[in-house]
Structure formats: C-alpha cells, structure tokens
Amino acid sequence: MADVEHTIGLLLGTEDDWPRAFEALLRRLGTVTGPDGLSHRTRPVRVTIEPFNLRDKPKHELVIDRLAYWYYHPREWLKKIALMDDVYLLNSPFTFQSMEKHAAYCAMMRLGLKVPDTVLVPFKNPLDNSRWAYTAARYNRPFDLEATAASIGYPLYMKPYDGGAWVGVSKIRSQEDLHAAYDASGERLMHLQASVEDYDAFARSLTIGPETMVMRFQPDQPMHARYQVDHNFLSDCAGEEVVTISRVVNAFFRWEFNSCESLVRGDEVYPIDYANACPDVALTSLHYYFPWAMTALLRWTVFCVVTGRRMRLDTDTADYFAVADDPALSYPEKLARYRALADRYFEVERYQEFCDKHLSTVDGIVYDWVTSEEFASLLRETVRATYPVHEHEKFLAHFTGLIDAWIRDQNR
Structure with missing residues (x-):
C-alpha cells in the first residue's frame, strides 16, 4: 500500500490514445519511493465538466489540460483551482487562455529572437458589436493593405493571430493572393508575417x-x-x-x-x-516518437506531485x-x-537527480509496454478509429513498422 496517493486529472477533448497510454504506464509504474522516504502512488482521473462552487476543494493535485483552449467553462475552473487551491497545471491558464500567437511573438522579439517581421492588420469585416460602427468611424484609420504587405516583402504569410492547426494560414505571393486571403478572413484578426525562404x-x-x-x-x-x-x-x-x-x-x-x-x-x-495549447501527441502522428512523449509526460508529472513542486x-x-x-x-x-x-x-538538476534515483525503471517499463499486446491492441483500435476501413491494413503496417524501428533503436 502507498503511504501517499496523488490524483492527476486529465481534462480531455476527443483524444483517447495518449490518455490510455498514460493511464497504462502509471499503472505499471505503481508506487515510487520519494525523497521523503514514503511510498507514493499516482492515480489518473478523467475530469468531468459540471457546475462547481468556487469554494469547492478539488481532488486533483495536478491537471493536464487539453481542452480549455476553446472550452470556456473548464478554463474558468482551471483558473479557480490554480488561484484558490494550488493545483499544479502544466500550462498557466493566465498566459495560455487560448492559442494566441501575438503575445508570444511580442515577447520573443523583445528577447531578440529571430522572429520574422510581423504586422497585425485590422479586421476585414465589421464585428458583431453594436459599438463597432461608431468606434470605427471615429478612430479606425484607413490603411493601404498592399503597401503594408510590400513593406514586409513577398512572399509572406497571412495567419490568424490566435489560430492553430494551420487553419486560415495562406502563403501570399501576389497582390491578388493578398486581397483574396484578406477578404476571406472575415472577422478573424490576422497577422502578415515575412516568409523565410530557402530554409533547410x-x-x-x-x-x-x-x-x-x-x-x-x-x-x-x-x-x-x-x-x-x-x-x-x-x-x-x-x-x-x-x-x-x-x-x-x-x-x-x-x-x-x-x-x-x-x-x-x-x-x-x-x-x-x-x-x-494542445500540442500534437497523437499516436498516429508521433508514431516513432510517441513512446518518448509518454515517457517524458510520465516522468514530469510524477516528479511534480511526488516532490510537491508548486506552480x-x-x-x-x-x-x-x-x-x-x-x-x-x-x-x-x-x-x-x-x-x-x-x-x-x-529545476533541471533536481529533476534529473529525481529521475535517476526514483524513476530509473521508467525506460524499461515503457519498453515492456510498447512491446506488449496491450500496446498492439491500442494501436489497432486507434487505427480503426482514425482511418476508413479500406485503409486499416495499410496504416497498421505503416505504424507498426515505425514502432518496430523505435524498438530496434532501444536495443542498440
């Protein structure tokens, strides 16, 4: 029996492959002896969405959020449990409310990183707001879209300031492309960003x-x-x-x-x-790299809860x-x-020491799981859920081959 039990909440959308993998690996890990000499067990629980009193105490010590970048109710729950209950969140809901690129560009430019030249342009179409007409008439200055694009140089990209998954991203090679993309942007707020050509x-x-x-x-x-x-x-x-x-x-x-x-x-x-806010960790995307992602997620979350790391x-x-x-x-x-x-x-040094001393078996646990029938079943079910029937055999062979390559590389 564990002396201490920790609960990790999984706030999920449509994904089921990596949560099943994470849950299986936590089960296989079992108890971990922490620096305090106590036995720690970590239990994953999928978070449900329901009314919550702001003074309710959550049962979770840590929450992995994959949903609140678009679903506002759980987003507000995350803010509450961070502010009131010291629950550890892997991504701060206060700097990561949505997949917003603008502040990230500004901050990294401020640090001197080589972010391509970027311009934020006003909405193409009026917003659905009763105050729009008055404000626009009084304060919106006319601007020359073609001159703005020319100041950056062609080719360039038009991309939503808050987008994700490449939605709404257009490569602009001409004034015709520019106007077509801007007209199609509607009420989306867009960046124009210089293209990095001839990259390696x-x-x-x-x-x-x-x-x-x-x-x-x-x-x-x-x-x-x-x-x-x-x-x-x-x-x-x-x-x-x-x-x-x-x-x-x-x-x-x-x-x-x-x-x-x-x-x-x-x-x-x-x-x-x-x-x-919701990085790609799907089995059918990462394939070869999927075991690494699950290993890292397991190690970091266990480190956080067992050592009492504070957000x-x-x-x-x-x-x-x-x-x-x-x-x-x-x-x-x-x-x-x-x-x-x-x-x-x-806390890189402390983390590495913790992994070496308390999680030294994780690599072997992940290897045994990836080579097990449990993983093979997960892969089959994920392929069947992702692709049409006539492509099941092709993609199962494709991903099995990539996973086999990972297995061979671990034995070198």
Missing part, C-alpha cells in the same frame, strides 16, 4: 517539462507522414538553439506541455510558431528583459543566459 529544415520541438524532442516536420504531408524520423537533420549548434528557444518560451510563459516550430537555414534559427503563476519577465537590454551581451551570450533562467525554472 522545418523543426518542430515538443517540450514536456525540461525534456525536449526536436523532430523534422513536413507540413505539406498528411498527418501520418509529417514527422520524419531523422536524428541528424540539424547541426549541433542549430539543434541546441532550437532546444534553448523551446524551453525559454515555455519558462517565460509558464508553459510545460507545448510545441515550437522553427525554420532553420544553415545555423540560423527562425522561430515562427510557439504557442500550442508558479507569477512570471519573471524582468529577469529576461534585463538580459535582453544588456548591450554588452552577444546573441549567443543572451541565449545562454535565457537558457540558465529556463533551467532554473524547470
């Missing part, structure tokens, strides 16, 4: 706590083929910068379960998107801005200072 690699880095996996991403491919298994597609210098940017973004905003997209040309890294709602922006404003520091020196601040936030 598109990197998507998934970060969970202080662990980061950098993957080669192919956005023009269907989801099952977007993550290419390639361990050497970046130079050591560029790879380390992608990792640093990912962790700095997350530490800055208090995000601990997030993905970052960067375009890499030579050793130059251009971060273009790094606010993903940090306050941000240390002044510490980052002091580095940004120091004229004596070069760009690499600033990155190193930012990385030190991020590592301090994530």
Whole structure:
C-alpha cells in the first residue's frame, strides 16, 4: 500500500490514445519511493465538466489540460483551482487562455529572437458589436493593405493571430493572393508575417517539462507522414538553439506541455510558431516518437506531485528583459543566459537527480509496454478509429513498422 496517493486529472477533448497510454504506464509504474522516504502512488482521473462552487476543494493535485483552449467553462475552473487551491497545471491558464500567437511573438522579439517581421492588420469585416460602427468611424484609420504587405516583402504569410492547426494560414505571393486571403478572413484578426525562404529544415520541438524532442516536420504531408524520423537533420549548434528557444518560451510563459516550430537555414534559427495549447501527441502522428512523449509526460508529472513542486503563476519577465537590454551581451551570450533562467525554472538538476534515483525503471517499463499486446491492441483500435476501413491494413503496417524501428533503436 502507498503511504501517499496523488490524483492527476486529465481534462480531455476527443483524444483517447495518449490518455490510455498514460493511464497504462502509471499503472505499471505503481508506487515510487520519494525523497521523503514514503511510498507514493499516482492515480489518473478523467475530469468531468459540471457546475462547481468556487469554494469547492478539488481532488486533483495536478491537471493536464487539453481542452480549455476553446472550452470556456473548464478554463474558468482551471483558473479557480490554480488561484484558490494550488493545483499544479502544466500550462498557466493566465498566459495560455487560448492559442494566441501575438503575445508570444511580442515577447520573443523583445528577447531578440529571430522572429520574422510581423504586422497585425485590422479586421476585414465589421464585428458583431453594436459599438463597432461608431468606434470605427471615429478612430479606425484607413490603411493601404498592399503597401503594408510590400513593406514586409513577398512572399509572406497571412495567419490568424490566435489560430492553430494551420487553419486560415495562406502563403501570399501576389497582390491578388493578398486581397483574396484578406477578404476571406472575415472577422478573424490576422497577422502578415515575412516568409523565410530557402530554409533547410522545418523543426518542430515538443517540450514536456525540461525534456525536449526536436523532430523534422513536413507540413505539406498528411498527418501520418509529417514527422520524419531523422536524428541528424540539424547541426549541433542549430539543434541546441532550437532546444534553448523551446524551453525559454515555455519558462517565460509558464508553459510545460507545448510545441515550437522553427525554420532553420544553415545555423540560423527562425522561430515562427510557439504557442500550442494542445500540442500534437497523437499516436498516429508521433508514431516513432510517441513512446518518448509518454515517457517524458510520465516522468514530469510524477516528479511534480511526488516532490510537491508548486506552480508558479507569477512570471519573471524582468529577469529576461534585463538580459535582453544588456548591450554588452552577444546573441549567443543572451541565449545562454535565457537558457540558465529556463533551467532554473524547470529545476533541471533536481529533476534529473529525481529521475535517476526514483524513476530509473521508467525506460524499461515503457519498453515492456510498447512491446506488449496491450500496446498492439491500442494501436489497432486507434487505427480503426482514425482511418476508413479500406485503409486499416495499410496504416497498421505503416505504424507498426515505425514502432518496430523505435524498438530496434532501444536495443542498440
């Protein structure tokens, strides 16, 4: 029997594959002896949505949120349990209310990162608000859309300031493209962003706590083929910068379960998107990298609840801005200072020591699970739920082959 039991809440939308994987791995992990000498067991519970009294005490110590970026009722519950009950949330609901890119662009530009030139343009169509006509007539200044685009240069991208999953993103090559995309934007608020042409690699880095996996991403491919298994597609210098940017973004905003997209040309890294409230961790997307994601999520959540790590709602922006404003520091020196601040936030050394001492069996647990019939059954059921019947055999073979490649690599 465990001396202490911790409850992790899973606030979910339509996904079922990774939650089942996470639940299975927690069961297999069983009890963990913590630094306090006590036996700790962690229990996952799927969160239901219902009326809540603001003085109710939640049963959860930590909640993994995959829903509140669009569903307002649980979003307000998350704010309540963070402010009143000290429940640990992997992503702060106060800096991550929605998949909003604008503040993230501003902050990282302020830190001197190589974010492409970006302009926010007014709504194309009037808002459904009775005050719109008066305010627009009095205060909205006419602007030249073509001149604004020309100041950035073609080609460029038009993208929603708060979007996700590539919805509403258009590559603009001409004035005709520009007007067509702007007309179609309607009441969506849009950015115009310079394109990084002739890049060598598109990197998507998934970060969970202080662990980061950098993957080669192919956005023009269907989801099952977007993550290419390639361990050497970046130079050591560029790879380390992608990792640093990912962790700095997350530490800055208090995000601990997030993905970052960067375009890499030579050793130059251009971060273009790094606010993903619901990062892709689907089995049929990550495939080869899925076991790593589940391992990292297991380790970080268990570390947080067993050590009593407290959520940090306050941000240390002044510490980052002091580095940004120091004229004596070069760009690499600033990155190193930012990385030190991020590592301090994530308690990297303490986390590594905890994993080495208290979670040393996790890699073996994950390997045994991935090679088990339980995982094979999960994969079959996920493929059947995701693809039409006539494609089941093809995709089952596809994903089985990628998982087999991961298994072989663990035995090298």
